[in-house]
Amino acid sequence: MVGASGNWVRPSNFAMKYLQGKGFRVIPVNPGSAGKQILGETCYGSMSEIPDQIDMIDVFRSSEAAAGIVDEVIPIAADKGIKVIWMQLGVRNDAAGARAEAAGLTVVMDRCPKIEYGRLFGELSWCGVNSGIISSKRRKIG
Numbered sequence: 001m002v003g004a005s006g007n008w009v010r011p012s013n014f015a016m017k018y019l020q021g022k023g024f025r026v027i028p029v030n031p032g033s034a035g036k037q038i039l040g041e042t043c044y045g046s047m048s049e050i051p052d053q054i055d056m057i058d059v060f061r062s063s064e065a066a067a068g069i070v071d072e073v074i075p076i077a078a079d080k081g082i083k084v085i086w087m088q089l090g091v092r093n094d095a096a097g098a099r100a101e102a103a104g105l106t107v108v109m110d111r112c113p114k115i116e117y118g119r120l121f122g123e124l125s126w127c128g129v130n131s132g133i134i135s136s137k138r139r140k141i142g
Contacts, residue, residue, distance in 0.1 A: 003060030004028030006038045012060040015114045053081040063093045070096040074103045
C-alpha cells in the first residue's frame with residue numbers, strides 16, 4: 001500500500017486494517033515512515049525495497065503522484081510478481097494507467113478495495129450506508 005499511514009484516522013490506515021482483518025497481507029510503503037511498523041508490518045521507503053512478492057499495488061496518493069508510482073512499478077513488476085495497480089477513490093491518471101496496461105498490468109482507478117470487498121461479499125449491509133449506522137438520508141425532525 002503506497003501512501004500507508006500509521007495515523008489511525010487516515011483512510012489508508014483504516015483500509016489497511018480492514019484488509020488485514022480479511023486475511024490479506026498488506027505491506028506499507030511510505031518514505032517518511034520507512035523502517036517503522038504500521039499495523040504490525042515493516043514500512044518500506046519504496047516498492048523495490050520490499051523483499052517479498054507483491055500481487056497488487058494499492059495507491060493511496062494523489063492522481064499526480066500515481067504517474068511516478070506507475071513508472072517505479074513497471075520495471076520491477078515481472079521480478080516482484082506485480083499484476084495489478086489499484087488507484088484509490090479519487091485517484092485517476094489515465095496516462096499512467098495506459099502505460100501500466102501497455103506493460104501488461106491490470107489497472108483499477110477511482111475504486112477502494114475495502115469498499116469493493118464489502119460490496120462483492122455482501123458486507124455493505126452491515127458496515128455501510130444501509131446498515132442504520134451510517135445514513136445517506138437527512139434525519140427527520142419531529
